[in-house]
Amino acid sequence: GKGWMTEHLVQYQGVWLTPNAALKGLMWVQDHFKPRSTDIFLATFPKTGTTWLKALTFATFNRTRYGFADHPLLTTVPHGCLPFLDACPNDLDGFPSPRLLSTHIPYTLLPNSMTVNQSCRFAYICRDPKDVLVSKWLFMNKLRPKELAPISLEEAFELFCQGISHYGPYWDHVLGYWKASLETPEKVLFLKYEELKEEPSVVVKRLGEFLGHPFSLQEESEGVVEEIVKLCSFENLSNLEVNKWSVLKLLSTQITIDNRHFFRKGKVGDWKSYLTDEMVKRINEITSEKLLGSGLVFGS
Ligand code: A3P
Numbered sequence: 001g002k003g004w005m006t007e008h009l010v011q012y013q014g015v016w017l018t019p020n021a022a023l024k025g026l027m028w029v030q031d032h033f034k035p036r037s038t039d040i041f042l043a044t045f046p047k048t049g050t051t052w053l054k055a056l057t058f059a060t061f062n063r064t065r066y067g068f069a070d071h072p073l074l075t076t077v078p079h080g081c082l083p084f085l086d087a088c089p090n091d092l093d094g095f096p097s098p099r100l101l102s103t104h105i106p107y108t109l110l111p112n113s114m115t116v117n118q119s120c121r122f123a124y125i126c127r128d129p130k131d132v133l134v135s136k137w138l139f140m141n142k143l144r145p146k147e148l149a150p151i152s153l154e155e156a157f158e159l160f161c162q163g164i165s166h167y168g169p170y171w172d173h174v175l176g177y178w179k180a181s182l183e184t185p186e187k188v189l190f191l192k193y194e195e196l197k198e199e200p201s202v203v204v205k206r207l208g209e210f211l212g213h214p215f216s217l218q219e220e221s222e223g224v225v226e227e228i229v230k231l232c233s234f235e236n237l238s239n240l241e242v243n244k245w246s247v248l249k250l251l252s253t254q255i256t257i258d259n260r261h262f263f264r265k266g267k268v269g270d271w272k273s274y275l276t277d278e279m280v281k282r283i284n285e286i287t288s289e290k291l292l293g294s295g296l297v298f299g300s
Helices: 022-033 050-061 129-143 153-159 170-183 194-197 198-211 217-222 224-231 234-238 240-246 279-289
Strands: 008-013 015-017 040-044 099-103 122-128 186-190 247-249 257-258
Touching: 008 022, 015 022, 040 050, 050 099, 050 122, 050 194, 050 198, 050 224, 050 234, 122 170, 122 194, 122 198, 129 153, 129 170, 129 279, 153 279, 170 186, 170 279, 186 194, 186 198, 194 198, 198 224, 217 224, 224 234, 234 240
Parallel strands: 040 099, 040 122, 122 186
Antiparallel strands: 008 015, 247 257
């Protein structure tokens, strides 16, 4: 096993997972989860924008239920509004349809009951691998027990490039959902963090359509899309008391995470402050090699 934490990663069918949390979660999903055709999943690789997409999806989906002045997202962390399927929550059968759930599981490891046999929908977000790596490296060091030395950037870089990362290799994760989105576009919405940053309103409108709740002309003229974008912005969410101080219990393990670590900088291209030219060259090469012929590209 190799790892970023005290719990080392193991490889299962080509995917690197923590043996306790992630592998157990996956087994539970494969053996016990009962999907419904109306289920909607947010699928992400860690550090690509999970928290943001959770907030946007929750706000878009429930926009007629809640006002913006007393919205649940002002007092509940995004991870609390939209639970992780991989954490095997035991009350799922009692959830009313349609259920909104999230997962880090790669498309290729999902049971057929969630993919080919059902009309479940997936919204996927990906991000430039360089930003994912930097975000992950800094995040893991925040979670690392105080008595352990921080992971160096060199070590983190090497592990990430070799694909050794929670739910990695990253590129395979992205490609799995990318291919599914080409084959079944009505079931898989493929988004990029960079696009969401650039044109949030455009993406939120696409999200609304995909969720089966397109924004009406009246909503658009009333500025509902912009309200959602503002509510879920990094500036707004990261400054809320609940997101600064609450603690998230991760999966069915003992791991807890201070929620504020899910909000660091929220920018595109922060890798420029950390990676050497050589690192950039190497990771860009891996990316072009892996994505060759797929039709998918990341920014520079
Ligand atoms: P950085 O470390 O680059 O700042 P995840 O939610 O998948 O764990 O990803 C976390 C990353 O998304 C972090 O990136 C975090 O700052 C960023 N993020 C969290 N909330 C965001 C928001 N509302 N808007 C933009 N980025 C956000």
